[in-house]
Amino acid sequence: MENKFKEKWTLNEVDWHEHVPHHYHVSQIGVGHQDLSPDKHQGPCLRQAYYRIVVPKERDVGSEGNLFVGTTVHEKLQDITKKNVPHSIIEFPLFGKYLHVTYSGSVDIVKFKKKSFLPIKVNVCDIKSASEYTLPKYETDYNPTYFAQVYLYAYILNTFYLVDVFVQDLEIWYVNKHNYATHVITQKYDPKKGKEFFKDFLQRCTELDAHLQTEVLPDKEPMRWCKYCDYRMLCDSDCATEEGINVYTEEEIEKMYMEKTGKSPYWRGNKTKAYYSFKGGFKVEL
Numbered sequence: 001m002e003n004k005f006k007e008k009w010t011l012n013e014v015d016w017h018e019h020v021p022h023h024y025h026v027s028q029i030g031v032g033h034q035d036l037s038p039d040k041h042q043g044p045c046l047r048q049a050y051y052r053i054v055v056p057k058e059r060d061v062g063s064e065g066n067l068f069v070g071t072t073v074h075e076k077l078q079d080i081t082k083k084n085v086p087h088s089i090i091e092f093p094l095f096g097k098y099l100h101v102t103y104s105g106s107v108d109i110v111k112f113k114k115k116s117f118l119p120i121k122v123n124v125c126d127i128k129s130a131s132e133y134t135l136p137k138y139e140t141d142y143n144p145t146y147f148a149q150v151y152l153y154a155y156i157l158n159t160f161y162l163v164d165v166f167v168q169d170l171e172i173w174y175v176n177k178h179n180y181a182t183h184v185i186t187q188k189y190d191p192k193k194g195k196e197f198f199k200d201f202l203q204r205c206t207e208l209d210a211h212l213q214t215e216v217l218p219d220k221e222p223m224r225w226c227k228y229c230d231y232r233m234l235c236d237s238d239c240a241t242e243e244g245i246n247v248y249t250e251e252e253i254e255k256m257y258m259e260k261t262g263k264s265p266y267w268r269g270n271k272t273k274a275y276y277s278f279k280g281g282f283k284v285e286l
């Protein structure tokens, strides 16, 4: 199928994991959550994206492990798809340019319907590795941010690459990384909604770029996972760098936790629960 936009939209690939200014990955910029309440919004918030570029943190063993497991889960599911639905496209890279920013993303699976008359129908699928905790428990229990991402992928794919296909459904394949149990959530694709998310995405990319150029912090966008955010302390103090921040030791945090809750700081992962709850020096409510 001819791709009229290929040359125009093919840019040098940038490793978005490096978090560099002027180049943003779809999963780096949260969209469509500005009106959601903090208990529904799952980021990433623009301030967090700003911090990741200005105050990059080295990946610890835990995040390296998560990345490894995530990649393994993706490859496993993509291999299974290749065998069972051979006419699917695996890993469809997307690039684009808007004003002075470039953006990228990658569709995990473009699944062509087997018996499809013209226009050819496809589903756009994204794989998410999850834990027992984050795996959806029922049909409406899903992360809205994930669907916004799949919407963006479908819209960019259908507008600039596979312009002649009909995107029917969006699918998120949640995979429990502990036992490979899967849970698929499907939504009908609505191109109007896709366009809205895309406009929001471009607007937020340029907004982040302007914040980086002027060294002004973006507003906070509090959400469910703030208590696990690496930049919680900086964010609470409205600081752009670590200077002047009172960094508590883990022992001090545990003492504060025990004094305020009367409980022992039991372990969760490689830190105590006390660490996650009190790392800013106060109890995190979200």
Ligand code: SF4
Pocket: 043, 045, 046, 047, 048, 220, 221, 222, 223, 225, 226, 227, 229, 230, 231, 232, 235, 236
């Ligand atoms: S603590 Fe919350 S609001 Fe602040 S940067 Fe992190 S995710 Fe954003």
